[in-house]
Amino acid sequence: MHTGKYFRLNAPALGIETIGVRQEAVQIPAGEIVTVLSGPRSDDSKMLDVLWHNRTLVMFVEDIQASAQEIGQRPLHGVP
Numbered sequence: 001m002h003t004g005k006y007f008r009l010n011a012p013a014l015g016i017e018t019i020g021v022r023q024e025a026v027q028i029p030a031g032e033i034v035t036v037l038s039g040p041r042s043d044d045s046k047m048l049d050v051l052w053h054n055r056t057l058v059m060f061v062e063d064i065q066a067s068a069q070e071i072g073q074r075p076l077h078g079v080p
Contacts, residue, residue: 002036002048002061007068009034015050015057028052033071034059 008031015026015034028034032052039048040061048059 002040002064003038005036006071007034007036007064008032008071009063009068011067013059013063013067015052015055015059017055017057026052026055026057028057028059034064034068036064 009028011030013028015028017024017026034050034052034057037049037051037056039050040046046061048061048064050057050059
């Protein structure tokens, strides 16, 4: 559905990062761009795998749908 697309967050959103055997909540600030790697997940249709600053996170589909704007292509490095 959203795989391979880029989204700019219009509001802060929660991401979940798995580090070893533990999971850690990560606040992604408004204005940041995430790349959808896959999703929604087959085992949980409410979650997406995303890439943000070279970190793989899980996000809620609802956060992308409700408070993010799809952008046509990834902006150049250093450009918001």
